[in-house]
Amino acid sequence: MKKMLVILIVSCLLMVSGCGSAPGEDIGSRSTDESVEIEKGLLDVTITLPASLVEEDNIEATIKKAKEKGVKEAVLNDDGSLTYKMSKSVYRELKQELKDNFNEMIEELKSDNDFPSIKDVQYNKDLTAMTLIVDKELYENSLDGFAILGLGTATLYYQLFDGVQAENIAVTINIKDSTTGELFETMVYPDDLEADK
Numbered sequence: 001m002k003k004m005l006v007i008l009i010v011s012c013l014l015m016v017s018g019c020g021s022a023p024g025e026d027i028g029s030r031s032t033d034e035s036v037e038i039e040k041g042l043l044d045v046t047i048t049l050p051a052s053l054v055e056e057d058n059i060e061a062t063i064k065k066a067k068e069k070g071v072k073e074a075v076l077n078d079d080g081s082l083t084y085k086m087s088k089s090v091y092r093e094l095k096q097e098l099k100d101n102f103n104e105m106i107e108e109l110k111s112d113n114d115f116p117s118i119k120d121v122q123y124n125k126d127l128t129a130m131t132l133i134v135d136k137e138l139y140e141n142s143l144d145g146f147a148i149l150g151l152g153t154a155t156l157y158y159q160l161f162d163g164v165q166a167e168n169i170a171v172t173i174n175i176k177d178s179t180t181g182e183l184f185e186t187m188v189y190p191d192d193l194e195a196d197k
Contacts, residue, residue, distance in 0.1 A: 040163065043087065044072070044085055045087075047083070051081050056076070059076055066084055069090070069093075069094065070087070070093070071084050071086045073085040094161070095162065099127075102127070102151075102158065105150065105151065105154060116135075116144070117136075117139035118132055118134050119134060119178045121151065127154075127158045127171065129171065129172045130155065130172075131175075131176050132147075132173065132174070132176065134178060136179070136182070136184060139175065148173055148187070151173075152190075153189075156170075156189060170190065172186065172187075173187050173188070
């Protein structure tokens with residue numbers, strides 16, 4: 001489970017975005033805006049990671065890996081942000097890869113002895129809602145709720161990559177008893193994460 005979460009987050013951070021260029025704007029000169037946005041053009045998608053998500057120590061390897069995945073351009077901007085430009089088909093493939101990684105996380109979670117109460121995870125197409133089917137008694141008497149943090153974080157990253165504005169990303173997580181079908185807990189990330197601080 002931990003391995004899949006790390007892989008998913010690294011994949012997302014490699015490709016998650018923040019803002020495309022305006023017509024005529026030089027791809028190498030970005031503002032210091034830390035918000036996450038995606039520009040979808042007619043043929044291409046431009047994605048920029050804010051400087052806070054860019055690890056400059058491995059920038060050459062990051063750019064090389066992106067190009068191996070079909071990204072046309074990968075440019076480290078003057079402000080430390082990293083801009084990717086790719087075809088829409090490559091963008092769709094990368095989104096599908098993120099969804100596949102998410103599915104692998106779920107399968108590993110269900111078969112992992114570390115989280116015995118979790119029987120299944122169901123989710124909608126855009127990863128804005130999911131339901132964990134659990135053995136309620138086991139769930140309430142364990143630390144299996146920590147699995148929700150990884151799944152919730154993964155859905156938020158997927159939404160960012162899907163083009164949802166940072167201030168609008170959210171996932172509703174329902175916990176349902178596998179025996180009775182009772183929905184006994186509901187939370188919304190990231191709101192509930194911030195409330196717990």
